[in-house]
Structures are given as structure tokens and as C-alpha cells.
Amino acid sequence: MPRFKIIDMILLATIATVFIWSAIQPRDYFTWALEVTPAVALLLVLLFTYHRFSLTTLSYTGLTVLILMMFIGGHYTYDDVPLFESIQKAGHFQRNDYDRFGHFLKGFAILPIREVLFRSTGIKNKFWTSAISMSFVMSIAALYEIVEWLTAKIAGTPAKDFLGTQGDLWDSQWDMSLAFLGGIVCLILFTRFHDRKMSESGLKPKQDAVN
Template sequence: MLHTTIYHSFTQKHWFTLTILFIAIILASIHPLEFSSYLLHQVGTAFMLIVLILCQKKIGLSFSTFLLYICFLLVHVLAAHYLYSYVPYNDWMIQYLHFDLNNAMGWDRNMFDRLVHFFYGLLLYPFFYRLFQVWLPSLSPKIWFILVIQFVMASSLFYEWIEWWIAIGLSPEEAENYNGQQGDIWDAHKDMFLATIGAVFAGLFLSKK
């Protein structure tokens, strides 16, 4: 499971993926829907990028793990530009695929924020798995799997606490823009659940390889 070449340095393909991310950040910074909320989201981007670079140098990551991490950041950067709640994914699907996803699924809200939380568990599972391999090398793959799932659950909860802490210092309108709750009182619970499901899917899939 996850037995791939571990890189401790940055190769040409690492720099290429980082360049794509930086270009995406520049483009996303052009006229975001609400600049202050956009900046708050990008604080998270900067933090996660620092963590990725440090882990690449200190413990080493496979390129696939590095790439999936960057893919998550790209999705997050896109969502940040549109304040998560206003990503026009359904308009894009109607325009280019002639398919109304929201109508077909019976959704009455923008669901892109749910997708990002699902991707948090799905795309970052290999990264978290690598961390536990290094921190607790004597444990078995089954225990690492359980620890990653628990970590995704705990970190998702911590993120929701951070959102709440930030929101109480903002105006109601700013808080709604930042949180993207869209009137759903169970928004945080559903987000945490989807992140957990994403991690479980990734773990089960990779365990079969």
C-alpha cells in the first residue's frame, strides 16, 4: 500500500505543479466576490502550502501524494474565489454539457463546499497516511488507516471551530460569506461527515492496490 518512490527534494515535476498552483492563486485573486473573505480562505492555503513544503523536505513524500495535495489546494483556491457558496459549477455544466446537475439531484443549494470537504478526506488521505507511517512506524497498515480516519474527523472538527471563532468576530453578512452555511443548521456536521467518507473511500481503494 502506497509503496512508491519517496522524494525528499523538489524535482522538475514538483516545481511544475507548484507553478500551476501559484498561477491559479494569482488568477483567483483577480476580482474575487468578496476580498476580505477571500483573504481569510487564502490564509489556510498559505498554511497548508508551508506544511507541504516542510514535510516534503523533512520526511519525504511520493510524487502522487504531493500531486493530490496540490489538487486539493487548487479546488480550495477556486472555491475561495467564489466564496465557496457561489461556485457556478451548475451553470458550467449546463453551458458545456447541457446537463442540470442540481435539478437532477434535487439540490436547492450550491453544493461545491460539500465537494471540497469530501476532497479533503479523499485527496489528503495519502499525505496523512505518510505522516503516521513516519510518526508511528511500528504500527500496522490497518492501524494507520484507522488513525488517518480519526485525524480527518478531528481536524475537520477543529476547522469548524476555527470558522466559528472567526465568524463571531464578523458582521452577520461577512460571517455568512465566510462560512457559506447557506441557511443549513447542520452544515458543519455534513461537512465533517463528507470529509470522513472521502478518507474512508481513499483508504479502502488504496488498500486494494
């Protein structure tokens, strides 16, 4: 069984440290649980599949950023993250945009999705790999909005911080649009670098590849 890479152990230790910090006196434990549960579930999947289907360090780094972002949002609630509270006051903005920033970063999940498609489906064509990966990103973004809505409907007032609309009627549309934009930006910035890292790691598509 292959051992954990040093860099991956550092990423895991960072996640564990921030998780412990996040769990210490968050603003509201109910909201904290709602926010961190998807991140913990993702982490467990990554740990379970690490030796069977290890990803590139680039993909793990991107996913680590997403997980940490969710832990921070859970601790403060997305409406009250201090740094973005300061940005809001300095710029005289109407809302704390940490949730906007978070949904933009969720678009970066396109890299590990792209990697899984490349290695498991046999699709070599970069356009179709990217297009299908983007479809997954948007599906996840839409599903997340539906889960938020259902949670708010079931839990009522206690879930208002989890919903995080801050009075914006178009919050869900903004969130999905920013995830799409994040995915596009990620592809533009990292596609070639990601391809090179997969090649250096000896990761190849299935033999019955579709061009």
C-alpha cells in the same frame, strides 16, 4: 540537498498559477483571505519540509487538489462556484454543493497523514495506521468547523460567505460526515497504490516498528 522533482515543480507551478488567478478580482477580498489562508499555510509547510521529509508524488497530488479547491472556493465563494451553480439549476437542487464536494475531498488528506504516521511512528499495522489517520482527518474537520464558527462570531455578517451554511442547520455535521466518507473512499481506492509508491520511493517505517 535533493532537488525538486519535475512533477512536484509542475504541481507547484499549477498552484502558483491558480493562486494568482484566484487573487484577481475575487467576489469579496475578505472572504477570499479567509478561504485561502489555510491553503497558503499548508503550502508553506509543505515547502519548508520538502527536503527534510519529502512525501510521495501521490500525496502531493492529493494535497494540490485540496489547495486548488480552496483557491477556487475563495475566488467565487463556496456558495457561487459556477460549475456547481449550473449543476444546482439543472438538478433543481436547493443549494450549491461545492462546499460539500470540497469537504469530501478533504477526506483525501488521509493519504499524507497515513504516510507521515507510517514513516515516523513505527506503526506497521495497516488497520491502526488507517484508523489513526482517520482520527486525524476527523479532528481537522471538526477544528475547521470550530474555526469557521469562531470567525463568524467575531466578524459577524462579513464572514457569512466563509461560513457557507446556505441556511442548512446541519451544515457542520454534513461537512464532517463527508470528510469521513472521503477518507474511507480514499483508503479503499488508493491504499495499495500508496503502499507501492512508498515502497518504490524507498520510504520505510522507523526501525522500532510496532506491528
